[in-house]
Amino acid sequence: MKMKLLDKITGTIISGVVIAIVIAQGTDLSGANAANSLIIWIHVLAGVLWIGLLYYFNFVQVPSVAEANADESGPGPAAISKYVAPRALLWFRWAALLTWISGAAFLLHNGNLGDAFELGMRTGNSYATTIGIGAWMGTIMLFNVWILIWPNQKKVLGIVDATPEEKAKGARIAFLASRTNTMLSIPMLMSMVGAGHGFFM
Ligand code: HEM
Secondary structure, eight states: OOOHHHHSHHHHHHHHHHHHHHHHHTSOOTTOOHHHHHHHHHHHHHHHHHHHHHHIIIIIIHHHHHHHHHOTTSOOSHHIIIIIHHHHHHHHHHHHHHHHHHHHHHHHHTTOHHHHHTTTTTTOOHHHHHHHHHHHHHHHHHHIIIIIIHHHHHHHTTSSOOOHHHHHHHHHHHHHHHHHHHHHHHHHHHHHHHHHHTTTO
């Protein structure tokens, strides 16, 4: 069977969206908050893409590059640096931004944006405290992606010119920022899912 539709990533994504729309048609939508459902759907999709790639970097790419560097008779990590890392970083950084924007849009839509970023301290709203802790962690993580990881990775990958010393320093900063995000992702996700599922309330 020819599966032309799935040959391209755009066709694959569109197919998934179509299936979702078909399912939504068959669902009793009375009482559903369509805007909330749509925003959170986009938010979780973008979040999975972002954190999925973060975990790919930390669990797969970093140890693989180290192994390739140590393997003197092997092909080295050039293919990863040239073909894989730039594309992974492209999806990674834009998914990070979309995750933040859609998360903030959800809070804005429900009138909780200010309260969440104030951690519910003025209102005593425990939902705002829970989601606010996650939102602040996500904000720090977005900063790490755009301000620490991406500019330094551009030096490491040779997308911008840098001396060997600048590359080594950049690699260290990007690595530590990426590790920080991996660490923060664990409590961040606890707060994210917790806010809507009654944890700590
Ligand atoms: C750092 C990456 C992030 C990931 C992976 C992520 C992921 C998630 C997940 C899985 C949920 C659970 C949805 C549910 O339980 O129904 C969620 C909910 C939510 N997230 Fe995030 N999120 C991230 C960052 C952010 C940021 C930065 C903000 C705010 C600016 C935010 C705001 C929200 C809101 C408002 C909810 C809905 C909570 C509710 O059910 O009322 N998220 N997020």
